[in-house]
Amino acid sequence: MLERVLDLLREGKSIEDIARELSMPREEVEGAIKVLESLGYVEKVEGGSPLCGSCPLKSVCPGSCFRFKGKVYLIHDFGMDARK
Numbered sequence: 402m403l404e405r406v407l408d409l410l411r412e413g414k415s416i417e418d419i420a421r422e423l424s425m426p427r428e429e430v431e432g433a434i435k436v437l438e439s440l441g442y443v444e445k446v447e448g449g450s451p452l453c454g455s456c457p458l459k460s461v462c463p464g465s466c467f468r469f470k471g472k473v474y475l476i477h478d479f480g481m482d483a484r485k
Contacts, residue, residue: 443477
């Protein structure tokens with residue numbers, strides 16, 4: 402299940418989209434993402450942090466991250482990707 406969540410994140414799906422596609426509660430998807438984060442597969446980007454320069458939304462973001470209500474994750478290419 403973690404691999405599928407990671408694949409869907411890689412496709413740019415939102416937490417709600419992933420929950421719907423996998424027929425899972427939103428809270429379970431968030432828990433899976435936290436596990437992936439603790440294992441180093443994804444990294445949550447905090448608005449206004451030094452990570453803004455590496456944020457995947459930097460080309461469309463006006464620099465007002467506090468207005469963005471979603472969560473942004475960077476996906477690291479190691480581990481589970483070795484199977485591809």
